[in-house]
Amino acid sequence: MSDRQKTRARPNPRRQIAESYCSILNEGIRRRSVLKGLVAGLGGVALAPLLSSQPAAAAGGGSLSFNELERVRDDRDHWPEGYDRQVLIRWGDALFPDSPAFDLATLDGKAAERQFGYNNDFTYFMPLPHGAATADNGLMIVSHEYASPFLMFPGLTDEDYRDTLTDDQIRAIMASVGLSIFEVRRADGKWSVVLDSSYNRRIHMGTDMAISGPAAGDDRLKTKADPTGRAVFGTISNCNGGITPWGTMLSGEEGAMDVFAGDYTVLPNQELVERQGWDEEDNDIYAAGRLESRLRFEDEPNEWMRFDWVVEIDPLDRSAKPVKRTALGRFTHEGAQCAVAPDGRVVVFMGDDDDFEYLYRFVTRDPWNPNDRAANRDLLDEGTLSVAKFESDGTMRWLPLIAGEGPLTAEAGFASQADVVLNTRAAADLLGATPMDAPEGFVVHPQTGKLYVAMTENEDRLAAGEGDEAEQVNAANPRGPNPHGHLLELVPPGAGDKPDYAAETFRWDVFVLCGDPAVAEDGAMFHASTTANGWFTDPDNLAVDPAGRLWVATDGPPPEGIADALYVMETEGEGRALPKLFYIPPVGSECCSPTFTPDGTSVFISIQHPGELRMDDNEDATSIADIGTLWPDFADGMPARPSLIVLSRNDQAVVGS
């Protein structure tokens, strides 16, 4: 979800870098290798000026030789010279030979189900066959996280759309979120969608799904339409995700509460509704409560519990029913990144994208079977869910969330593992997990074995000694408030050789503190050679390319005049933590989930919510009349269209080099 959407109701930032920040630096951050020998010697004064005294990397340090973009904020997108940018598919484009042409005047649920959806976020290129190094043919697996009805249909405004949407428009919106899976092919340097592929598929709120794991069959998941508590209709708010070693996709449901309507105070467990992210202003966002009684609390008190899980989807088998894997916990799932421990158990790393929420990990009980895909079908139903606790000495521990262990007693409300997964955040509270600054991107670096995690920002983080202790700065979230976010580096034992992602204890470090290094109050920390174009704020999606470089896509609200964008840097050597600005989407967009062909010659990027901010004042657009851009068509009568683009070098060499 766009960070601007999430923060709409939040108070103004308190612009103050707490005094305590320096003492926390002395505890923890000076271990950070980019700064080694710097902060220690200079004793915790404003950091940005210090960085300029840091020994610079060798000129051109690192392998990134593209010409860095100049910052610009306008209604177009921008990419480096020597590259070709192709719009591969837009909202409303065909996914099947019989897809109707995109026509806003007649768009309904039936048409939208045959077309590419709105606000694409998670994006993954899976070579065909799965596991091959094919670079010219693969599946695109894409999530459509949310829709903004008043930016889709002419004549609606953010104030009146719930009342003025037609029923067909509501059905179209509900069919425009979810996921798209489709085959793509490259010929003569140009990519195209294979419309008649047997893989092509749309998944949305009308798709039959199963519920498995500890909460399956629980009374709290039973509804009038599903008295078993084991079958659910659809998925929604599909944010980022991940790919399992056996080639299924894990989709994080993030913020499904927004879709529900009515008076939640009729429910027995209101505390959980509030903790899960209820917002009086921003519920029933698609007006779908008008059409579907299950989405109204008064009519169906349990339906909301059947969302905000991780959904496993098999992109290679169109007939396979998606499954909500409850063992991975229920919270605001940003994504689900997979790694394999040396003994073959699969480890899924997950962020809970809300202020003061946690990082989680799930370790399967059994190893995966590389030789028998079907044997992995239910692997994610048995295992251990844990939550992260960071120590100021540079260690972190994964604390298991197991009913009956430690404080998770029956008296505390955790008599069964179903209780734990249905109320994951409260269980994590009891274990003393470290509240983070809205964790989003999580990525495993396949060459070094390290992990990177993006904390987007947290305006409400408090200075040491202020207010609730859980909301005060801590070693891993050292700035209060933290309007710019940061990246952490997690190091499992054996990293670089045989990383043990299932180990109880990792080491950690701050990799980057975001913000403008030229502004002292930002307290930013990047490599000293970072240019005025290269620093960033609000990191969201992370990806590692085949050459091992870390890509960071940001999700504002950016400072005055700066657009969200895509940056790339190295994680080791001279170019460590030295980002360069690679791509700028049109105003109001977030560029999500860069994903690469195995040879690194093309990068696919999702352009989400183009024009959501107005061009003139950077405030939320309220209708198509004041939308920030009409990208990519710029045609009369056509709104901005979220799209999937692909960038390749004109000489077909590796992107970024």
Ligand code: FEO
């Ligand atoms: Fe869907 Fe957390 O952004």
Ligand code: CA
């Ligand atoms: Ca986002």
Ligand code: CA
């Ligand atoms: Ca995100």
